[in-house]
Amino acid sequence: MILTGVFVDMLLSRPVFSRAKLTSSFTNLVCGLGLLLMSGAAQAEYRLNLQDPVTQTARDIFGLHMLIFWICVVIFVGVFGVMFYSIFKHRKSKNYEASQFSHSTSVEIIWTVIPFIILVVMAIPATQVLIKMEDTTKSDLTIKITGYQWKWGYEYLDSDINFYSTLATPREQIDQFNKDTAQPLGENYLLETDNMLVVPSGRKVRALITANDVIHAWWVPAFGTKKDAIPGYINELWFNVDEGKEGIYRGQCAELCGKDHAFMPIVVKVVSGDEFDAWVAAGGTFDASGIADESEIDTNERAEASEQAAVDSPAEQATPVLDAIVPAAQASDAEWTMEAAMAEGEKAVTTCIACHGQDGKGGGGGLFPAIADSAVATGPVEAHIDIVLNGKSGTAMAAFGSQLTDEQIAAAVTYQRNSYGNDTGDLVSPADVAALRN
Amino acid sequence: MGSHSPDRYFIPEGSAYPFLASIALFCIALGGASFLNGYAFAPNLMMFGFAFMAVMLFIWFRKVIMESPIYNLDVDKSFRMGMAWFIFSEVMFFAAFFGALYYIRVLALPWLAETEILWPGFEATWPSAGPKGAELLAGAAPGATAIEEGTQYAIIDPWHLPLWNTIILLTSSVTLTIAHHALRDNKRGALIFWLAVTVILGFIFLFLQAEEYIEAYQQLGLTLGTGVYGSTFFMLTGFHGFHVCLGAFILLVVLLRCIKGHFTAEKHFAFEAGAWYWHFVDTVWVGLFIFVYIL
Amino acid sequence: MANAAAVDSHDHDHHDHKPPFFQRWFMSTNHKDIGTLYLIFSLTMLFLGGAMALVIRAELFQPGLQFVDPHFFNQMTTVHALIMVFGAVMPGFVGFANWMLPLMVGAPDMALPRMNNWSFWILPFAFTILLSSFFVPGGAPAAGWTLYAPLTIQGGMSVDMAIVAIHMMGISSIMGAINVIVTVLNMRAPGMTLMKMPMFVWTWLITAFLLIAVMPVFAGAVTMLLTDRHFGTAFFDPAGGGDPVLYQHIFWFFGHPEVYIMILPAFGIISHIIPTFARKPLFGYSSMVFATAAIAFLSFIVWAHHMFTVGMPLQGELFFMYATMLISVPTGVKVFNWVTTMWRGSMTFETPMLYAIGVVFLFTMGGLSGLMLAITPADFQYHDTYFVVAHFHYVLFSGAVMAMMGGAYFWLPKWTGHMYNESLGKIHFWLTAIFFNVTFFPQHFLGLAGMPRRYADYPVQFTEFNQWSSVGAFGLGISQLLFVYIVIATVRGGKKATAEVWENPEGLEWTVPSPAPFHTFDDPPVVK
Numbered sequence A: 001m002i003l004t005g006v007f008v009d010m011l012l013s014r015p016v017f018s019r020a021k022l023t024s025s026f027t028n029l030v031c032g033l034g035l036l037l038m039s040g041a042a043q044a045e046y047r048l049n050l051q052d053p054v055t056q057t058a059r060d061i062f063g064l065h066m067l068i069f070w071i072c073v074v075i076f077v078g079v080f081g082v083m084f085y086s087i088f089k090h091r092k093s094k095n096y097e098a099s100q101f102s103h104s105t106s107v108e109i110i111w112t113v114i115p116f117i118i119l120v121v122m123a124i125p126a127t128q129v130l131i132k133m134e135d136t137t138k139s140d141l142t143i144k145i146t147g148y149q150w151k152w153g154y155e156y157l158d159s160d161i162n163f164y165s166t167l168a169t170p171r172e173q174i175d176q177f178n179k180d181t182a183q184p185l186g187e188n189y190l191l192e193t194d195n196m197l198v199v200p201s202g203r204k205v206r207a208l209i210t211a212n213d214v215i216h217a218w219w220v221p222a223f224g225t226k227k228d229a230i231p232g233y234i235n236e237l238w239f240n241v242d243e244g245k246e247g248i249y250r251g252q253c254a255e256l257c258g259k260d261h262a263f264m265p266i267v268v269k270v271v272s273g274d275e276f277d278a279w280v281a282a283g284g285t286f287d288a289s290g291i292a293d294e295s296e297i298d299t300n301e302r303a304e305a306s307e308q309a310a311v312d313s314p315a316e317q318a319t320p321v322l323d324a325i326v327p328a329a330q331a332s333d334a335e336w337t338m339e340a341a342m343a344e345g346e347k348a349v350t351t352c353i354a355c356h357g358q359d360g361k362g363g364g365g366g367l368f369p370a371i372a373d374s375a376v377a378t379g380p381v382e383a384h385i386d387i388v389l390n391g392k393s394g395t396a397m398a399a400f401g402s403q404l405t406d407e408q409i410a411a412a413v414t415y416q417r418n419s420y421g422n423d424t425g426d427l428v429s430p431a432d433v434a435a436l437r438n
Numbered sequence B: 001m002g003s004h005s006p007d008r009y010f011i012p013e014g015s016a017y018p019f020l021a022s023i024a025l026f027c028i029a030l031g032g033a034s035f036l037n038g039y040a041f042a043p044n045l046m047m048f049g050f051a052f053m054a055v056m057l058f059i060w061f062r063k064v065i066m067e068s069p070i071y072n073l074d075v076d077k078s079f080r081m082g083m084a085w086f087i088f089s090e091v092m093f094f095a096a097f098f099g100a101l102y103y104i105r106v107l108a109l110p111w112l113a114e115t116e117i118l119w120p121g122f123e124a125t126w127p128s129a130g131p132k133g134a135e136l137l138a139g140a141a142p143g144a145t146a147i148e149e150g151t152q153y154a155i156i157d158p159w160h161l162p163l164w165n166t167i168i169l170l171t172s173s174v175t176l177t178i179a180h181h182a183l184r185d186n187k188r189g190a191l192i193f194w195l196a197v198t199v200i201l202g203f204i205f206l207f208l209q210a211e212e213y214i215e216a217y218q219q220l221g222l223t224l225g226t227g228v229y230g231s232t233f234f235m236l237t238g239f240h241g242f243h244v245c246l247g248a249f250i251l252l253v254v255l256l257r258c259i260k261g262h263f264t265a266e267k268h269f270a271f272e273a274g275a276w277y278w279h280f281v282d283t284v285w286v287g288l289f290i291f292v293y294i295l
Numbered sequence C: 001m002a003n004a005a006a007v008d009s010h011d012h013d014h015h016d017h018k019p020p021f022f023q024r025w026f027m028s029t030n031h032k033d034i035g036t037l038y039l040i041f042s043l044t045m046l047f048l049g050g051a052m053a054l055v056i057r058a059e060l061f062q063p064g065l066q067f068v069d070p071h072f073f074n075q076m077t078t079v080h081a082l083i084m085v086f087g088a089v090m091p092g093f094v095g096f097a098n099w100m101l102p103l104m105v106g107a108p109d110m111a112l113p114r115m116n117n118w119s120f121w122i123l124p125f126a127f128t129i130l131l132s133s134f135f136v137p138g139g140a141p142a143a144g145w146t147l148y149a150p151l152t153i154q155g156g157m158s159v160d161m162a163i164v165a166i167h168m169m170g171i172s173s174i175m176g177a178i179n180v181i182v183t184v185l186n187m188r189a190p191g192m193t194l195m196k197m198p199m200f201v202w203t204w205l206i207t208a209f210l211l212i213a214v215m216p217v218f219a220g221a222v223t224m225l226l227t228d229r230h231f232g233t234a235f236f237d238p239a240g241g242g243d244p245v246l247y248q249h250i251f252w253f254f255g256h257p258e259v260y261i262m263i264l265p266a267f268g269i270i271s272h273i274i275p276t277f278a279r280k281p282l283f284g285y286s287s288m289v290f291a292t293a294a295i296a297f298l299s300f301i302v303w304a305h306h307m308f309t310v311g312m313p314l315q316g317e318l319f320f321m322y323a324t325m326l327i328s329v330p331t332g333v334k335v336f337n338w339v340t341t342m343w344r345g346s347m348t349f350e351t352p353m354l355y356a357i358g359v360v361f362l363f364t365m366g367g368l369s370g371l372m373l374a375i376t377p378a379d380f381q382y383h384d385t386y387f388v389v390a391h392f393h394y395v396l397f398s399g400a401v402m403a404m405m406g407g408a409y410f411w412l413p414k415w416t417g418h419m420y421n422e423s424l425g426k427i428h429f430w431l432t433a434i435f436f437n438v439t440f441f442p443q444h445f446l447g448l449a450g451m452p453r454r455y456a457d458y459p460v461q462f463t464e465f466n467q468w469s470s471v472g473a474f475g476l477g478i479s480q481l482l483f484v485y486i487v488i489a490t491v492r493g494g495k496k497a498t499a500e501v502w503e504n505p506e507g508l509e510w511t512v513p514s515p516a517p518f519h520t521f522d523d524p525p526v527v528k
């Protein structure tokens, strides 16, 4: 028993059986079947029901959910109780004679009216909860949330704090195609970000939700909130986390937004009101001092890989998050050497490789063009800067002018023009980018 | 071989037309999709498809016309019902575009206007080219017939060409009805005359519509790309214009058949189908005139 | 000339004179052959769409990406759904309509036989276009079967191919639906009043109405998508004054009636099978008819329940919640009628009956989860999770697809003249029912626990149920090979079926010999 449990555990938490080749993976599937059938031991973490609510709204929804669930169960058992009774009693093999009745107005009226009444019983609490949920007035603070392909941007409208929040799980964990390079999955696999949204408990937080490119949806199950982020429009939602429920809550993007839809999680750190005020006063840095409980941050990053992640992941690049959305002051040209630009660029292109690929070879069977040997990335510099600044409408190539600083764009462009086999030798300076902004 | 006695329902024998027409449709569709993505072979494929389709429709309809003497009244009724339901499907097609217009004007634009943080200063007016088109709109009063100083587009004045078009189409419906009565009363001369008038009115409408588009594009700066106003305007009127084309063509064919003496006072399905279609297209125009041009 | 043909064919009206192969299958005007073509097409598509579902399930067997990259995964999801909905379920029911409607109403054929054949032949070409989009740059459409703007605005050429394919499917569906309506309204045998029509005929009549009403709306939606993509219009672009949500409204105005298009004919089939094996008339025939009409009516005013999270005004959310909940009432009437039809019957449990019971049981589960989805505040938690995926596979697979399988067993003897192998049929039923539940029941848990749909990869705590689901899916897929075997074996041979096939079944179709002759009811039968 324990042994099979261990096996299952191995199977589930790290894909030891996974192979690049399809054939052995089917073996894997068969093994999986065998193990599933053999063992009663289950993965510790799975759940059968909605996540534990930490807001009144989520509790209301939970209650509503359980109410309608049990009503449905009762109806189901009732209807099929009758049916199975009939199936067992009224069968030809028991020589049951069929009667030939074919209608009964009174019965038909009854089973039209009773369901209707049941529906009314369900609709009343549902209406009450809904009205409460839609009331976004009297909030204590407002946060603007913007969905991007594929990250979230947060702006605290009452204070001057802005930052992006990007998946922190390293690519090496996600890509299990090749077992030799793949890393085992971490505890918060796909549910970890570089920067967390920080909110106070016991205060009504109002969120204004929009998107930059396509529709996304911001969802934190434990808060009982889900709202679509629609480009060009603002949606509102609110939540008020119970005092005493401070901690880290995780959610995911819930509207198909393209290739990396599964890779733009939401991580919210709920702190007490005082801690939050301190955090805001400190300028909203993700310096450990700004947030009281350090150990919780560590759960966010996997211990073994944190060193690695610090180098690879975008976490580091975004650490002082102030002013990330508004283009920052530029470094003076004197410090802007090829070397510096390339180093900076390697970090900056983490945004770009989501589409254009780690190796600059593009992706999506040609939907996302290669940067390697691209006419734009090897042609006139202006055109290259222009497409990064202004994007290309009607394609996934967004206007990064509002997301990246001049320095970052200059670095990314320089990097693209001098890697993946491109060797233009061009050094693009932040000033070049600034000149092309209009 | 089906059963073909005159008192039985006519079941045609096997036919390759449907299969061939499907190939034609395939060429049009694939050609169209490739054309939009710049494939060199696409225009040819598409043109081939259209030509093939035209030929198929021609021989298919010719076959039906040749068979028609042995159709009994049940078959005739099937055709009528078929046509009526087809027109219903067209009604729903238009409904989608009218619905879009309604939604944009009544819901979307006011919402955009409320969204101050994204679109500061944008106000919901109609016509509107949207938040990004707001500056273009400044000064172009609704109903302006020419571009005023500093503005970039103006809209069609309903009381000129569109009004004429309304009168023309409504008249054509009347002439068509007169023709129909003439047909029922076996008055051949009147039938042909009034039907011909109808067809001519249809083509005049199309001509004026083309004039209007040219004016819009060349003088008013109003194009498909003029934000959501241009989009709805051209989508609705364009789709309607396409239907007028179709209807006029149908009536033209019916006219030729009238001249050839194909119809009797009792049995003239094609005439009626064409007439229904024409009245439908007319009704849609009235809707357009009110909701697109005037309001 | 045509006259001459008419006269001389009159006397040699050999009932079984069938044209040679090419004429028979490519040029047919015979409702039975066209029906067969539709059914074969549908089954082929079920396998193709199923194969894509298996790619999805293989990838989701474990967290991490093992087989396909997320972009390809999204293509699989999108095309799986498009194929299943427009290729497997809708044409499947049209196949049943073609075969059975003329037999049921006592008509010699469909009203417009050449158009009937055209409706069919458009489909293979439409799907050729849709499927060849896998080979264009950027691959097949990857924005979900709902093709939401603005994600589709970003897509490559495949989106255009999907749009033209949808136009073709629309043309096909509308022509097919017109044919059905005209056949039913104009070709009934003397004496068959509307309220004497078999239930399958009624459900298809109403389905056809829905089709004609909403397919053009869908065409309108994708046309706007096309012009936004290529001609600079701004329907779905806020910068130009448009709204991405507009697309959703138009899509779901089509999309919701569409789901009833996929279930009403299934209700019809069930309403034939249950009375036959309960040896008892269908309970509450007229309330069945009115319930069907009520469902169809309500289906037009509930569409925004797919969009509760887009940020509608409160009144809108309340209206759509109430209207959606109301649909449970007429649907409930149907379920109660079926159960009461079984009540005090004299039941036997041949394969069609097993399927019918399975459908009623499992569909109701899907219906009840639908009711849960209708509760707006709760839907905020369920929306776009696997709970929804579980819901619609319960209504679609165990509702629509299993009803078709039950219908196939029910009428196969009439179509082929042979009895199918009863024990294999029963095995097929049990395998299907069990594996179906293994596949989709755990998805309820996944959804509640928070797994979003359209995800190529997921956090580790969802692993276990995904594994159940994947294993079930492969079992379910493999079980369907048995179905193919049974059908082929039945076509090839087997015990001869009588004209009645079952014990005292009701309906005109059982008055003609099995297999049903090539031409039936050249002279209309008189009903009662």
Ligand code: HEA
Binding pocket: A075, A079, A114, A115, A116, A118, A119, C146, C259, C260, C262, C263, C305, C306, C324, C325, C327, C328, C329, C331, C332, C333, C335, C363, C364, C365, C366, C367, C368, C370, C371, C373, C374, C375, C379, C382, C383, C384, C388, C391, C392, C395, C396, C399, C400
């Ligand atoms: C055949 C197809 C089919 C059918 C029949 C239904 C039937 C129903 N569906 Fe479903 N639905 C889909 C196919 C279908 N659906 C699909 C494909 C989607 C997802 C689309 C996508 O996003 O890709 C979807 C999604 C969907 C949503 C959106 C979920 C979301 O995305 O957030 C909702 C929400 O209201 C919903 C509700 C319902 C309801 C209330 C019914 C009702 O008709 C059910 C009525 C039946 C019963 C209730 C059971 C029997 C009744 C009784 C036994 C009587 C007693 C009962 C009571 C009094 C309660 N469906």
Ligand code: HEA
Binding pocket: C046, C047, C048, C049, C050, C051, C053, C054, C056, C057, C077, C078, C080, C081, C082, C084, C085, C088, C089, C143, C144, C145, C146, C389, C393, C396, C397, C400, C401, C439, C453, C454, C455, C456, C469, C473, C476, C477, C478, C480, C481
């Ligand atoms: C009628 C409709 C229908 C049917 C029958 C099915 C059948 C199945 N569906 Fe499908 N599905 C949808 C309609 C349908 N689905 C829709 C509308 C969506 C939403 C898409 C979206 O989000 O846009 C969806 C999405 C969907 C998802 C979610 C994907 C995602 O969110 O990313 C999943 C995941 O498990 C799934 C699985 C399955 C499975 C396992 C089956 C099984 O029942 C299939 C069983 C398999 C077979 C019957 C085939 C057997 C094949 C073989 C044995 C191989 C032989 C191979 C060849 C011949 C080539 N479906």
Ligand code: CUA
Binding pocket: A147, A148, A150, A215, A216, A217, A253, A254, A255, A256, A257, A258, A260, A261, A262, A264
């Ligand atoms: Cu962002 Cu899905």
Ligand SMILES: [Cu+2]
Binding pocket: C255, C256, C259, C302, C303, C305, C306
């Ligand atoms: Cu719906």
